[in-house]
Amino acid sequence: MTHVSRREFLERSMFATAALTLAKSPRLFAADDNGAANAGQKLRVAVVGVKGRGGSHIEGFGSREDCEIAALVDVDETIINQRADAIEQKYGKRPAVYSDMRKCFEDKTIDIASIATPNHWHSLAAIWAIQAGKDVYVEKPVSHNVSEGRRVVEAARKYNKIVQTGTQSRSNPGMREAIAFLHGGGIGDVKLARGLCYKPRGSIGPKGNYDVPASVDYDLWSGPAEIKPLSRKSLHYDWHWMWDYGNGDLGNQGIHQMDIARWGLNEMNLGESIVSYGGRFGYEDAGETANTQVSIHNFANGKRLVFEVRGLKTEKYMDAGVGVIFKGSEGYLVVPSYHGGVVLDKDGKPTGKTFEGGSDKFHFANFINAVRSRKYTDLNADILDGHLSSALCHVGNISYRLGTPSAISEIITKFQGDAEALDTLDRFQLHLRDNKVDPETTKITLGPKLTLTTSEEFAGAHSPEANRMLTREYRAPFVVPQTKDL
Numbered sequence: 451m452t453h454v455s456r457r458e459f460l461e462r463s464m465f466a467t468a469a470l471t472l473a474k475s476p477r478l479f480a481a482d483d484n485g486a487a488n489a490g491q492k493l494r495v496a497v498v499g500v501k502g503r504g505g506s507h508i509e510g511f512g513s514r515e516d517c518e519i520a521a522l523v524d525v526d527e528t529i530i531n532q533r534a535d536a537i538e539q540k541y542g543k544r545p546a547v548y549s550d551m552r553k554c555f556e557d558k559t560i561d562i563a564s565i566a567t568p569n570h571w572h573s574l575a576a577i578w579a580i581q582a583g584k585d586v587y588v589e590k591p592v593s594h595n596v597s598e599g600r601r602v603v604e605a606a607r608k609y610n611k612i613v614q615t616g617t618q619s620r621s622n623p624g625m626r627e628a629i630a631f632l633h634g635g636g637i638g639d640v641k642l643a644r645g646l647c648y649k650p651r652g653s654i655g656p657k658g659n660y661d662v663p664a665s666v667d668y669d670l671w672s673g674p675a676e677i678k679p680l681s682r683k684s685l686h687y688d689w690h691w692m693w694d695y696g697n698g699d700l701g702n703q704g705i706h707q708m709d710i711a712r713w714g715l716n717e718m719n720l721g722e723s724i725v726s727y728g729g730r731f732g733y734e735d736a737g738e739t740a741n742t743q744v745s746i747h748n749f750a751n752g753k754r755l756v757f758e759v760r761g762l763k764t765e766k767y768m769d770a771g772v773g774v775i776f777k778g779s780e781g782y783l784v785v786p787s788y789h790g791g792v793v794l795d796k797d798g799k800p801t802g803k804t805f806e807g808g809s810d811k812f813h814f815a816n817f818i819n820a821v822r823s824r825k826y827t828d829l830n831a832d833i834l835d836g837h838l839s840s841a842l843c844h845v846g847n848i849s850y851r852l853g854t855p856s857a858i859s860e861i862i863t864k865f866q867g868d869a870e871a872l873d874t875l876d877r878f879q880l881h882l883r884d885n886k887v888d889p890e891t892t893k894i895t896l897g898p899k900l901t902l903t904t905s906e907e908f909a910g911a912h913s914p915e916a917n918r919m920l921t922r923e924y925r926a927p928f929v930v931p932q933t934k935d936l
Contacts, residue, residue, distance in 0.1 A: 495520060496584075497522055500524045512541060520559070521548060522537075524549070550670060560584060561585065562585050569593075574673065576602045580611045580613065587614045588833070596844045596906055604936055612817070612829065614813070614829050616836075619789065622789040622808020622809070625788065628791040629713055637779070640715065640779075643754075643774060645708050645710070645711045645774050647699050647757070647758065648772060649761065651699065654737050656736060658681065666685065673928045678694065692737070700757065705843055707772065709836075724845045724849050724900050725745070726846045727896045740895070742881070747845075758874070763884070790808070849897030849899070
């Protein structure tokens with residue numbers, strides 16, 4: 451193994467005095483019998499999934515003086531070695547590399563697993579890491595379905611592990627100030643949050659039978675999912691638009707805005723009902739998920755969360771494209787970014803009140819602080835918040851996937867008497883027309899209105915088929931355990 455020089459280590463360390471006393475120790479981080487981190491000792495991090503967002507995890511932890519990237523896990527041999535080479539060049543020490551995360555988790559000197567795999571791996575990877583004694587930073591959405599997200603929460607609590615969700619807006623000072631202002635009555639009584647994922651996405655190419663890159667272990671890549679022929683041109687990233695692996699843009703970009711919306715509404719449940727409609731419009735390609743979708747979540751006391759996904763070219767709404775709009779009795783809070791917002795009066799005019807400030811570093815720092823304190827309540831985005839916000843995306847997709855092709859007139863009839871839903875539907879139609887899709891002649895998938903219970907299940911009509919979609923058929927041995935087996 452290649453080691454940095456003593457001088458270089460001390461220059462990097464935030465705790466030079468502590469480093470001197472620990473210089474002879476084979477491990478720079480240790481926990482006491484209660485799992486409490488010893489201040490001043492380095493945390494050894496394994497990044498699981500190193501392409502795309504995984505690079506941000508490497509930078510987020512690697513740039514900290516109290517952490518080191520000790521291991522990488524990825525099923526693509528080419529990509530993982532490129533990352534390992536870059537880490538060695540930048541930090542002077544090459545991390546261990548693994549294709550199978552289970553082998554990595556056997557290393558008892560690894561303190562943290564930072565997970566940035568495709569969505570269908572998030573929950574199982576987190577659970578395996580927790581069971582192996584690691585604290586976990588897991589990307590959004592924390593789950594591929596509702597049930598497995600709840601299992602991660604249960605595992606975190608059972609094993610007393612710190613599990614942070616990768617919704618970094620929760621730690622950005624500007625966003626925290628904006629939500630505190632909202633909760634303090636800054637715009638009066640808030641009954642509506644509108645999440646926006648207006649993010650143009652082009653075609654991913656025709657459906658076909660493509661070769662898996664030779665550098666990829668496709669069995670491990672598939673993991674919990676059935677092994678199927680690669681039906682899209684790109685294995686990487688475009689999995690977001692395939693139901694077996696991703697959750698569409700609702701669970702990709704949209705999960706950030708869904709989380710902010712639920713946070714602002716101050717709701718800690720999945721609501722009372724959900725209905726969703728939309729489709730994949732504007733082109734035909736290998737993608738399966740909706741690129742244009744509206745989900746309407748109803749909560750108790752008349753609160754409502756309306757979420758709009760637009761993957762075709764679109765104008766902003768109230769100066770927000772990817773963002774959240776809160777409507778209160780005394781005005782609006784428009785959140786057009788990850789780190790702040792602007793307050794409008796009841797007529798939609800700026801009041802001069804704004805919030806701004808933040809970056810990824812705040813979220814990684816918050817996680818490390820909680821790892822040190824051993825208090826999950828210190829987390830800004832505890833796994834429970836991650837589960838609830840992810841599950842809201844999932845139940846919207848369940849309604850959509852249970853839907854049937856419908857004429858626009860049928861959808862209008864369904865929402866008669868609901869002014870907010872009809873206004874949203876009017877803008878939905880205008881958006882389609884702007885992209886040369888005629889809503890009068892195009893069939894739109896209209897999902898059933900599903901009733902939710904406090905146990906995160908469905909009740910009433912359509913509940914048998916809807917409840918089956920709360921989980922999936924897992925491929926052994928990549929099986930998310932039931933509660934009793936955690």
